Amino acid sequence: MNFEVEFLPVGEGEKNGDAIVVRYGEPGRYTIMVYDGGTQAAGNALVEHVKHHYRTDYVDHVVNSHPDMDHASGLSVVLEELRVGTLWLHRPWQYSHLIVDYFKDGRITNASLKDRLQNKLSGAYNLEALAIKKKITIAEPFQETKIGAFHVLSPDRDWYVHDLIADFEKTPDARKIATRPLVVQDSGRRSFITEAKKAVIKWVAERWDLELLREDVETSAENESSAILCAYMKDHKYGILLTGDAGLLALNKAVDYLERFNVSAPNSINLIQMPHHGGRHNVSTTVLDRLVGRRLPTIPQTFSKWSIASAGAGSAYPRHMVRNAFMRRGAKPYGTKGGTVRFSRGMPDRGWKDAESLGFSDSVESW
Secondary structure, eight states: EEEEEEOOOOOOOTTOOOOEEEEEETEEEEEEEEEOOOOOOHHHHHHHHHHHHOOSSSSEEEOSSSSSSSHHHHHHHHHHHHHEEEEEOGGGGGGGGHHHGBSEEEEEEEEHHHHHHHTHHHHHHHHHHHHHHTTOEEEOOTTTOOTTHHHHEEEEEEHHIIIIGGGGGGSSBOOOOOTTTOOOHHHHHHHHHHHHHHOOOOEEETTOOOOOOOSOOOOOOOHTTTOOEEEEETTTTTEEEOOOOOOOHHHHHHHHHHTTOOOOOOHHOOEEOOOGGGOTTTTOHHHHHHHHOOOOSSOOSSSSSEEOOOOBBBBSSSSSHHHHHHHTEEEEEEEOOOOOHHHHHHHHHHOOOOOOOOOOOOOOOOO
């Protein structure tokens, strides 16, 4: 199948978000998928993009990778303004009866927990309500399901329901019980939040043969719940991986799932969305070795892989340390930075100029 994957710009300054649209197939038989919608403004841009460039008002699949507002908000515009076949999103409030005993506060009931999840995750819950109103089919993107040509690699339903939901930052405090180990400890949450709020970045030197990523990084349970999607296009010559805001746990589970079918991620994936806008709390040397490939001894003359980060104009993302890490593994790094980045094969030429890659940086953010 011919295909195009387009990363639209979202946000300004340090406000980032994801808005991605994929089209594949042949003229007259195209399938269109929207993966996350960014802000309301990005949602409007998505609608105009589909109408103008694809000459249609119909989208086959709309995917909300996880319930954060910078991914869910703009999708409400897509559901309102376009005809949609299926909305794919996780509905954590539907599982409150299965996890109500996981919380410290004994006064929490199934009904109160369900209401809390609906209120605190209002961006995703509003999508569900809007889809029901417009009679759009709703499905959940769990491992082993397919969304058109895309396979869902993570999360699996059991992990999502019995581990991740209870550890969402907007749920009540969970208690440790023997049958349900916590995924993200409070210390990890604090370090994640602190990193996001740092106003001053200190820089250190990094070389091609010196990678400063850490193995002990953590991200939120909401981020780990991101629906990771993979598809193979053009006679399996091009593998596409969409990661949302997934972290080490989810990325490792995605690779594990591929390996169950004797599929090597480094040998089969060419186009990779940098998780969480290229944040360094979502990747490590080990997980990138498994996902993208081993580090190369020197900068390659040509690239057969590409990595793209959705980052606002003027944003410090993708982190220099992360884009260096992808480049070391032969994945040429790009960032939206206020403009659309398009990757296509066999699709009509729009006369757009080639995007400029970010290149290798000799200075990276210190820890």
